[in-house]
Amino acid sequence: MNSSEAPLMLSVSGARGIVGKTMTPEVAAAYGGAFGSFLRATTGKDRPRVVVGLDGRISGAPLAAAAIGGLTATGCDVIDIGIAMTPSVGVMIGHHRADGGLTITASHNPIEWNGIKCLDGDGLAPPPAIAKEIVDRFKARRIDWCGPLATGRVERDGSAARVHVDRVLANVDVALIRSKRFKVVLDSVNGSGCLGGRMLLAELGCDVEHVFGELTGIFGHVPEPLAENLTGLADAVRSTPGAACGFAQDPDADRLAIVDERGTFIGEECTLVLAAQRMLQRTGGGTLAANLSTSRMIDDVAARYAGSRVVRTAVGEANVVAGLRPADGILGGEGNGGVIFPPVCWVRDSLSAMALVLELLAHEGKPLSQLVAALPRYAMVKRKLELAAVGGMAAVAPALASVKARFANERISDVDGVRVDFADGWVHLRASNTEPIIRIIAEAPTAARANELCDECAKSVPG
Ligand code: MG
Secondary structure: HHHHOOOEEEEEEEEEEEOOEEEOHHHHHHHHHHHHHHHHHOOOOOEEEEEEEEEOOOOOOHHHHHHHHHHHOOOOEEEEEEEOOOHHHHHHHHHHHOEEEEEEOOOOOOOOOOEEEEEOOOOOOOHHHHHHHHHHHHHOHHHHHHHHHHHEEEEEEOOOHHHHHHHHHHOHHHHHHHHOHHHOEEOOOOOOOHHHHHHHHHHOOEEEEEEOOOOOOOOOOOOOOOHHHOHHHHHHHHHHOEEEEEEOOOOOEEEEEEEOOOOOOOHHHHHHHHHHHHHHHHHHOOEEEEEEEOOHHHHHOOOOOOOEEEEEEEHHHHHHHHHOOOOOOEEEEEEEOOOEEEOOOOOOOOHHHHHHHHHHHHHHHHOOHHHHOOOOOOOOEEEEEHHHHHHHHHHHHHHHHHHHHHOOOOOEEEEOOOOEEEEEEEEEEEEEEOOOOEEEEEEOHHHHHHHHHHHHHHHOOOO
């Protein structure tokens, strides 16, 4: 889809659209109003308190102002924390005992995009049913604008990065990490992670080389933290003598990708595994949670610690938290570099991820490349199965059913699409919400085997 003709996308993760076309202050005001009305209706409070932040995109300021207008005009009091990482919004909801949060971000999407995400009073991405209720209110414009004397107030709080960093520091071994005086290259893509990322690493005694560390809101490279977009970071690590690693945050700083001391991108799947490894070491074992599309490396690492297990969940931050929280899990996340560290917040958090990886490096006393080399190696293959020619959206359910039938003798999960686990690999098929396609992800010891698993699934689809 050409981005200029993309519609406003409404999903469980909020609203996302093209700035000036489908994502406008008008949309943000209505979304803020819908969320404010929802909070008043569901909390039973006259004046719910809502934390509002934005990820630093230059298009964010007018959208945040409009969303704040929508919230205060539906009777909510707003704590405006300004440019802030998405996880900081989660932290500040707890800090202010607020009833919810709203952040203006399009996460890793390019600069043309912006969006709106809500968090609940526990600082969690709302579960699908609640998220849908908020979206439905927005779509139907079921907004209860309040009278003049009920208008909410706005208070500003510029301490989000500080409060967030302090929360991370309270939950890692600061003395151990400081003793190593790591040299670290940080790429914040000129987004919201600039301030908190630098502050955290300085507090951890690191000598920081900061690339794209200016909060201009104009991204220094394509913002998704993937290998092809992080060549600048890799070069910076190579040209920084003694660098222990390079860290890359996405614009709203919930995801973290890592480059080793030789300047090699280690793959975004490794972030969660390394953080999990440290937490398993620290605790001697525990429960982890990861979505069904996340690499099997985490299961292998957990298997080294007696009594440990990995709860597998549907894709989406809210689903991972729904698996992690009731199980008293020590860490959760997603293979895209999203680490959820419960003592800090229930949002994927690049700061927690950086601190845990540095703690692992400090504890092990080995270069990062060696720690990565000791992880089990898998190849992951991602494909799309186009169903437009064989019945479109209507073909999705029968296609998934036939894959399930084809592999009836294997271990199958249908928590989210279909996942089939084999002795030497797995394959996960999920339908897109918006297009007649099925995404297939397979993982196996070799790319050839992972491709074979994809082929097997594709073959069993009628048409
Ligand atoms: Mg993000």
